Amino acid sequence: MVGVVVVSHSAKIAEGVCEIAFQMAKAGQKIVSAGGTVDGGIGTDAVRICEAVKAADAGSGVVIMVDLGSAVMSAETALELLEYPLKGIVQIADAPIVEGTLIAVVQASLGSNLTEVLAAANETRHLHKK
């Protein structure tokens, strides 16, 4: 199953988004948060994201969900730090973090591959709320 990593400037946001997503997940599905800095501050950390990706991978790759600004750059830096076999099977979604994570987790739970999970997450950009 494709794993999902949630990256936010705030540890609370990242954990909260994971909490919501777990409600829709299958038992044992990998959803890992990587929010905030090591010392509990607001920010992002490419090394922590790297570790989260390793923890989220079950052999089928990982989709990373990000919030704003440095989250994107830290996630991209993390991709650069990854080595074989993870390099190349990790993708960053271009999607809103809450909706995107939820849909990615549901799609992954269906056994879809990395491309399908990423596409489903990215589709949430077009969701309307009213």
Next chain:
Amino acid sequence: MSESLVAAFTAIYEAISRNKQMLTDLDAVIGDADHGVNIARGFEAAQSKVQELAPGTGIDIVLKTIGMALISKVGGASGPLYGTAFLWAGKAAHGITDFNEQTAVPIFEAAIDGIRQRGKAVRGEKTMLDALEPALEAFIHGVKQEKSLKECLNLAAEAAEDGVEYTKTIIATKGRASYLGERSIGHQDPGATSSYIILKALADFSQGERQE
């Protein structure tokens, strides 16, 4: 060789530390008020990591060690940006044992390329690049005129300072400041300012080191 690089980095760290509050104040006006605190924390972590390296460690490893500390400890956007700069500089420095004005060029180029690609930015968007790109050009110009490393670094720092002044005149289109649009005019960019501080510290360090 790596000992003087570590000493040079110590000088950079001290300059960042001294200017921490000023950088954060600049960021408070057009950003999220964390630039100085963030990079000071990152450079402090990097500084303590490089102190632990064995004497004689290659300059590529020293640069990589700094980069890794920055990407994990800064927290804000300058973490992946400066972190990538040092990581890419480290790659370019592989095999280089003599750091001089000639060998410095590909290392500086790789560092700035890292920032450009990580930030998907170009000059004129009120970012670090508005200080760094003119600095690199000035450095290369100096090398072509057969000036010394010390003189080239001085030229680079002067060009970076002009670049910081230039950022006051333009609208931010990247990063948090871009949310402010025209409100960002009249204020200098904190990232360009920290880039200038780094280059100025490097230039000052090279003056001191060569005074016999």
